[in-house]
Each structure stands twice: as C-alpha cells, then as structure tokens.
Amino acid sequence: MTGAIDTAGPAPATHKRPGRSRAAAxxxxxxxxxxxxxxxxxNLIGLTVFVAVPMLLSIVLAFFSVDGFGGYTFVGTANxxxxxxxxxxxxxxxxTMIYLFVLVPGLFLSGLGLALLVRSQFPLVxxxxxxxxxxxxxxxxxVALIWNFLLTDDVGFVAKLLGRLGITAPSWLGDPSxxxxxxxxxxxxxxxxxxxxxxxxxxxDIPREFYEVASIDGAGPWQTFRNVTWPMLKPTSFxxxxxxxxxxxxxxxxMLVILTSGGPANSTTLxxxxxxxxxxxxxxxxxxxxxxxxMVLILLAWSALLxxxxxxxxxxxAD
Amino acid sequence: MPPHGPRPPGAISRRRFLGGSMxxxxxxxxxxxxxxxxxxxxxxxxxxxxxxxxxxxxxxxxTVARAQWxxxxxxxxxxxxxxxxxxxxxxxxxxxxxxxxFAAGTGPDIFLISPGDIIRYINGDVLVDLEPYLSQEAIDxxxxxxxxxxxxxxxxxxxxxxxxxxxxxYSRPAFEQAGLSEGDIPxxxxxxxxxxxxxxSAGQGGWVVPTTQGYYQNFVWxxxxxxxxxxxxxxxxxxxxxxxxxxxxxxTLWKSGVELGLTPRVEPAGDDIVSSFVEGYxxxxxxxxxxxxxxxxxxxxxxxxxxxxxxxxxGEPATSLGGWAFAANAMGRNPDAAARFCAWALGSTDDxxxxxxxxxxxxxxxxxxPRQSALDRANEMGGFDTELMRTFRDDIFxxxxxxxxxxxxxxxxxxxxxxxxxxxxxxxxDQAATGAQAIDAYLQTYEGAQL
Numbered sequence: 088m089t090g091a092i093d094t095a096g097p098a099p100a101t102h103k104r105p106g107r108s109r110a111a112a113x114x115x116x117x118x119x120x121x122x123x124x125x126x127x128x129x130n131l132i133g134l135t136v137f138v139a140v141p142m143l144l145s146i147v148l149a150f151f152s153v154d155g156f157g158g159y160t161f162v163g164t165a166n167x168x169x170x171x172x173x174x175x176x177x178x179x180x181x182x183t184m185i186y187l188f189v190l191v192p193g194l195f196l197s198g199l200g201l202a203l204l205v206r207s208q209f210p211l212v213x214x215x216x217x218x219x220x221x222x223x224x225x226x227x228x229x230v231a232l233i234w235n236f237l238l239t240d241d242v243g244f245v246a247k248l249l250g251r252l253g254i255t256a257p258s259w260l261g262d263p264s265x266x267x268x269x270x271x272x273x274x275x276x277x278x279x280x281x282x283x284x285x286x287x288x289x290x291x292d293i294p295r296e297f298y299e300v301a302s303i304d305g306a307g308p309w310q311t312f313r314n315v316t317w318p319m320l321k322p323t324s325f326x327x328x329x330x331x332x333x334x335x336x337x338x339x340x341x342m343l344v345i346l347t348s349g350g351p352a353n354s355t356t357l358x359x360x361x362x363x364x365x366x367x368x369x370x371x372x373x374x375x376x377x378x379x380x381x382m383v384l385i386l387l388a389w390s391a392l393l394x395x396x397x398x399x400x401x402x403x404x405a406d
Numbered sequence: 407m408p409p410h411g412p413r414p415p416g417a418i419s420r421r422r423f424l425g426g427s428m429x430x431x432x433x434x435x436x437x438x439x440x441x442x443x444x445x446x447x448x449x450x451x452x453x454x455x456x457x458x459x460x461x462x463x464x465x466x467x468x469t470v471a472r473a474q475w476x477x478x479x480x481x482x483x484x485x486x487x488x489x490x491x492x493x494x495x496x497x498x499x500x501x502x503x504x505x506x507x508f509a510a511g512t513g514p515d516i517f518l519i520s521p522g523d524i525i526r527y528i529n530g531d532v533l534v535d536l537e538p539y540l541s542q543e544a545i546d547x548x549x550x551x552x553x554x555x556x557x558x559x560x561x562x563x564x565x566x567x568x569x570x571x572x573x574x575x576y577s578r579p580a581f582e583q584a585g586l587s588e589g590d591i592p593x594x595x596x597x598x599x600x601x602x603x604x605x606x607s608a609g610q611g612g613w614v615v616p617t618t619q620g621y622y623q624n625f626v627w628x629x630x631x632x633x634x635x636x637x638x639x640x641x642x643x644x645x646x647x648x649x650x651x652x653x654x655x656x657x658t659l660w661k662s663g664v665e666l667g668l669t670p671r672v673e674p675a676g677d678d679i680v681s682s683f684v685e686g687y688x689x690x691x692x693x694x695x696x697x698x699x700x701x702x703x704x705x706x707x708x709x710x711x712x713x714x715x716x717x718x719x720x721g722e723p724a725t726s727l728g729g730w731a732f733a734a735n736a737m738g739r740n741p742d743a744a745a746r747f748c749a750w751a752l753g754s755t756d757d758x759x760x761x762x763x764x765x766x767x768x769x770x771x772x773x774x775x776p777r778q779s780a781l782d783r784a785n786e787m788g789g790f791d792t793e794l795m796r797t798f799r800d801d802i803f804x805x806x807x808x809x810x811x812x813x814x815x816x817x818x819x820x821x822x823x824x825x826x827x828x829x830x831x832x833x834x835x836d837q838a839a840t841g842a843q844a845i846d847a848y849l850q851t852y853e854g855a856q857l
Contacts, residue, residue, distance in 0.1 A: 153509070154530055155505055155508060155509045155526065155530060156508050156509070156527075156530035156531070156532050156737070157508075157509075157511050157737070158530075232676075235676065236676065239672060239674060239675070239676075240670050240671055240672050240674070241670070241674075241687075242674065242675075242685075242687055258670075258671035258672060260671075260672050261617055261670070261671025261672040261829060262671060262829070263829060263830045347618075348618050348619055348620055349619060350617075350618060350619040350825055350829070351617065351619070351671070351825060351828075351829035351830065352619075352822075352825040352826050352829050352830035352832070353619075353822070353825065354830070367502040367505060367506065368502075368814065369814035369815075369818075370505050370509070370526055370814070371814075372509060
C-alpha cells in the first residue's frame with residue numbers, strides 16, 4: 088500500500104559504516120556548538136565589553152589616585168585604608184545593611200504574597216496582575232517624581248488624605264527619621280510586581296497532581312503551602328533572594344538622586360549613592376572604585392554563601 | 407599652582423593607565439576603550455562650546471531668546487575668524503557630564519562653569535589663563551568681588567557672563583492676607599522669624615530656604631554666616647575659620663525656621679517658586695535675581711516684592727553672587743582660539759562687546775552685568791526700570807560677595823553642618839566645631855590654589 092510505513096527493512100542510515108556514523112555525529116555536534124556560540128556571542132560580547140572589562144578596570148582603578156583630568160597615581164591600598172577611617176562610608180554601609188535586611192525580606196514576602204493571591208483564576212485576575220506589575224514598567228525617574236509630589240509636606244496628596252482622617256502627616260522626605268523608611272516603601276511598591284511575576288511563574292510550574300494528592304490526604308491550606316508549595320518554590324526563592332539582594336544593593340540610584348539627594352542630613356545616603364557622589368560630584372574616581380570593589384566582594388560573598396547554603400538552589404542532595 | 411606643569415613623581419597619564427589596565431582587562435576591549443584617550447570632545451571639526459542654552463531645548467520664548475544670543479555671538483565669531491565654533495547643548499553641565507568628559511579626556515574646548523565647580527578645574531590645570539587675552543581696561547572693568555572666584559594671583563581662569571545675587575522674594579497677596587504691609591518687611595533676623603510666624607499663623611505659606619543638600623544650599627546659606635562676620639576659611643586660606651559665633655548663629659537661624667514650623671522641610675511645589683507663590687504654598691523665598699524672569703514668563707501679573715536679606719544684631723548686609731562663566735579648556739584642540747573667543751565674547755571693550763554683555767544680562771535674562779561698562783549700558787537700555795531690578799541693583803548687589811570656590815571636602819563639611827542643624831536637630835556649636843575640624847584635617851594635605 089502506497090504511503091504505508093515500511094517497518095520491514097532497516098532505514099538506509101543504519102547501513103552506514105560505524106566510522107562514517109561517528110564522523111557525521113561529530114560534524115553535527117560541531118555544527119551545534121558553532122550555532123550555540125553564534126547565539127551566545129551577542130550576549131557574550133556585550134557582557135565582556137560592558138560588564139567584565141569595566142569591572143576589571145574599576146578594580147584596577149581602586150589602586151590609583153585619579154585627579155579627574157587624565158592623571159593617575161598608583162597609591163597601592165590607600166583607597167581601601169581610607170574607607171576604614173571614613174565615617175561617612177561606614178555610616179552609609181551600615182545604612183545600606185539596614186536597607187538590605189528590611190528590603191530583601193520585604194520584597195520576598197510581598198512578591199510571594201501577591202503571587203499567591205493572583206495565581207487562582209477569578210474575574211479580572213489579568214487586570215490585577217497587570218496593575219500590580221505596572222509600576223515596574225515605568226521609569227524609576229518618573230516614579231520618583233510622582234512620589235515626590237504625592238508626599239509633599241502639608242499640600243501633597245498623602246498629607247491631605249491623612250489630614251481628612253485627622254492625622255498630621257510627618258515630613259516623609261524631609262525628616263531623617265522617616266526618609267529612609269519612605270524610600271523603602273516606595274521601592275517595595277515599585278519592585279514587588281516584578282518579584283510577584285517570578286513567584287507566579289514558579290507557582291504555575293508546580294504540577295497540579297501534587298495539590299490533588301495533598302487534598303486527598305486531607306491537607307488544609309497551611310499544610311498544603313508548607314508541604315507542597317514552599318518546597319517546590321525553593322529554586323525560585325533562591326533566585327529571588329540572590330537577584331533582589333544585588334538589585335537592592337546596587338540599584339535605585341535615580342530614585343535617591345531625585346527624591347532626597349542622599350538627605351536629609353545624609354539619612355538616605357546608601358552605599359550606591361555614596362559611590363556616585365564620590366565619583367561624579369567630588370571627582371574621586373579612585374576612591375569610588377575602591378568602594379565599588381568592596382561592594383562587588385560583598386555581593387560575591389553573599390552569592391557564594393547562598394549557593395553553599397542552598398546547594399546551588401536545589402537545597403538538598405536528593406533534589 | 408602653576409598651570410600645565412609636569413605631573414608629580416609617580417603619576418602616570420590616562421593613556422598609560424588605560425594601556426596598562428587593558429593588558430589586564432584583555433586585548434578584546436582594548437581597541438574600543440583606548441579611544442578614550444583623545445584630548446577633546448570631537449577629534450576634528452569646529453571647536454565645541456558646551457552650554458545649556460543653545461541649540462534651544464524647547465520653544466519657550468525665554469529659552470529661545472537666550473539661545474539666539476548664544477548663536478548670534480558664535481555666528482559673529484565664526485564670520486570674523488578662521489577657527490570655527492559650534493554650540494553643543496549639554497544639560498546639567500555643572501557636575502556629572504563635565505567631570506566625566508574631562509576624566510575621559512573628552513572635555514569640551516569651551517564650556518560654562520560655576521564658582522562651585524571651578525576650583526577642581528583650576529587645580530587640575532585644565533583651564534587656560536585668559537589674562538593675556540584681555541586688556542587691562544577690560545580686567546579693571548569686571549567687578550572685582552565677583553571676579554575673585556575665578557582669579558588666582560594675576561591669572562584669570564574664567565570670565566563671568568552674569569551676576570546673580572540672592573535676596574528674599576515675598577508675596578504681596580500673602581502679606582495682605584496676613585494683615586501685613588510694606589512697612590512690615592523684616593530688616594533683622596528676629597523680625598524675619600516674627601513675620602514668618604504671623605504669615606504661617608494666618609494660614610499663609612512660610613519662609614522657604616533650600617533644604618536639599620548640595621552646592622546650592624551652601625551657596626544660599628553663606629550670606630547668613632557672612633552677615634555676622636563669619637567665614638569658612640581664614641583670610642590666608644590656610645586654616646578653618648568655621649567654628650565661630652557667626653556660624654553658630656546662622657546655623658541656629660535656619661534650625662529655628664524648621665523647628666518653629668516656619669520653614670518647610672521640603673521645598674514646596676517641586677522647588678518651583680512661581681507655583682508656590684501663586685498657589686499660596688510660600689510667602690517668602692530666598693532666591694536669586696533669575697527668579698524675576700521666571701515670574702515674567704510664568705506669572706507676569708503676580709504681585710511680587712523683593713528685599714535684601716535681613717541682618718543679625720550688629721551685623722552687616724551680605725549676599726552671595728552667583729552666575730556662570732566662560733572657560734577655555736587648556737587640554738582642548740586649540741586652547742588659544744578657545745581663550746580668544748572667551749575674551750572676545752565677554753571681555754571686548756568696544757561698543758559692540760559692551761552691548762553684547764548688557765543684552766545678555768537684561769534683555770535675554772534678568773541679571774546684573776559683570777562689568778561696570780555693561781551695567782551702565784544696561785541702565786541706558788532700560789534694564790533696571792522695574793522696581794524689582796532696581797532693588798537688586800541698588801540695595802542688594804552692593805553687599806554681594808562672589809560665591810566661594812571650595813573643594814568638595816570643604817563644601818561637604820559645611821553642608822553636613824547645615825543639614826544636621828536644619829533637619830536633624832544637631833547642635834549648632836557642635837556642628838561648627840566638627841566642620842572646622844574636618845576642614846583643618848583636609849587642609850593639611852591640600853595642594854592647590856588659595857581658597
């Protein structure tokens with residue numbers, strides 16, 4: 088019968104000699120490798136030129152005094168020693184640690200909470216997801232400007248709203264007691280949609296059968312979360328802990344510049360702002376590079392610790 | 407510090423530094439990054455003049471008028487000289503863009519510079535001394551107190567294009583609403599706090615001074631310290647003079663404004679004086695002469711008044727003189743032509759040169775001309791016919807001092823003292839002493855032009 092599958096005879100390829108077959112496989116592997124490198128090359132070139140090389144240059148620069156006009160003087164470890172005696176660096180590092188310890192859990196919990204809320208199908212769920220993610224697609228500069236107006240003392244929207252409730256609003260951005268907290272809240276509001284999206288992807292990857300089995304076993308919502316959702320989200324959690332730490336430590340400069348300029352009274356001068364200030368306001372490129380190098384080391388140490396503790400995000404040998 | 411001298415022992419050039427680093431960073435990127443070694447913004451073509459006026463970034467009439475003055479000046483130069491110049495719009499020229507360009511060896515041939523920034527460039531030996539390009543008549547024509555910021559010994563490192571003194575603007579409608587009149591305009595610090603209190607108690611806006619930390623806040627604060635005889639540095643520039651009663655009083659005044667609820671902790675309406683006055687968010691605001699043109703443009707019918715900064719008991723009137731200047735890059739492609747352009751544009755003593763400066767200050771802007779001859783010409787042109795401009799010329803400008811040219815460490819010591827007292831409840835005496843210690847520590851290793 089024409090068109091019937093001939094299962095009787097072997098396929099022509101099986102008649103090839105073993106040597107030729109290996110050569111063909113080798114050719115194919117080479118072609119695949121070439122294709123892989125070709126696809127990787129735009130990113131590799133970009134990362135090399137715009138990330139790896141500047142990072143190395145920055146580390147080298149940390150050992151120089153730079154006058155900002157083309158003169159470089161080798162100063163050994165002087166820039167690193169200067170950090171130890173620089174109270175403003177130490178203050179900004181301490182402030183950054185507080186920022187980090189509040190913001191990373193804050194982003195983690197808000198992202199996870201929102202993802203759990205919007206993972207089920209209910210009317211207008213798409214709209215909710217979009218609305219929660221929306222701040223993330225707006226420029227951070229625009230976000231900062233909008234919040235600046237919303238939080239203006241006495242006449243801003245927030246002050247007026249609280250005033251109607253009989254509450255006198257503090258100076259959110261002008262009082263050192265509130266400024267850093269205000270920046271944290273805005274950052275969480277801005278970023279939580281992104282982490283929600285990542286968690287949502289992780290949640291949707293969990294096979295439904297696991298939940299069905301849990302249900303049959305009589306597990307309640309908390310037990311289901313604890314024994315099914317949480318363990319299955321561990322790789323996602325690892326990714327979020329790692330990336331949010333890096334983002335919190337190195338990002339948000341635009342917002343700090345526009346919202347507070349590091350003030351009032353240095354209360355929002357985080358390490359990323361301090362580096363910017365040293366380099367671009369004071370022209371201390373060598374010192375700024377040294378601080379930047381320390382930031383890289385801290386982040387590398389944190390990443391290594393996280394990898395070690397979670398076995399590269401797998402958490403257990405069995406996984 | 408001699409300009410363009412040899413590098414100190416142990417120093418290497420940017421090119422050598424990059425070259426060595428490239429060996430570490432890998433040959434792949436060397437070619438692209440070694441391009442940073444070129445010595446000016448463009449390798450060939452006309453000399454570049456970085457400024458924030460032209461080509462105009464918007465069709466706002468005031469912006470267009472300023473751009474037209476810049477363009478006409480450059481066009482006239484280009485018609486009369488073989489070395490051509492082109493205008494390059496560069497926003498926020500005072501800080502990141504300019505410093506980054508110079509660090510990368512791509513600084514512009516000619517650029518605008520503020521007093522707050524100039525000391526780094528003088529000490530970096532990248533500014534051409536303009537004195538040889540100016541006649542003695544021209545040098546003598548510039549107001550010396552204002553010029554002092556740009557001068558080291560006999561050398562002139564930039565030529566001011568304008569003078570912008572600071573004063574207190576007030577809203578006449580707000581005063582009227584609070585039952586106050588012209589006779590209540592404060593002349594002393596106590597009166598200032600009293601009037602601000604009356605305005606706020608009557609539901610009007612308060613007394614606004616900058617609260618955002620930065621060079622501008624320092625610039626606005628200095629006159630309050632000067633009025634009581636205070637200074638940041640000793641006369642010879644060798645030690646700090648910051649720890650003084652005048653400093654403590656000035657820090658305490660700004661602290662009191664916030665603590666008494668008379669000064670907002672954040673500048674209202676996004677730091678826009680016009681909107682703040684029109685909407686009633688502020689009644690008095692310390693700002694420069696430039697605000698007159700802002701009101702002319704955005705709220706020409708607003709009933710605006712201005713008065714000199716009130717003084718402390720036994721104090722003398724004082725104000726800061728701001729304003730931008732033309733400077734020529736000594737590391738540029740043609741420093742000689744760049745310097746000749748600066749001297750010609752702002753320092754020509756012929757009739758056209760004087761008129762050019764006067765037109766910039768009173769026709770395209772509302773400023774005080776930096777030269778006596780241009781001020782006289784501006785008077786003839788009717789530039790000071792309004793009450794506000796007359797007040798600035800007659801009552802405010804004579805008590806002015808050029809904005810100090812402090813290196814970043816000294817600026818920061820002063821800024822920290824202001825911020826701590828104004829917004830964080832810091833003790834003024836402690837902050838003045840802490841600031842003075844930081845300045846003295848820095849001066850032990852400072853090498854450069856006298857501060």
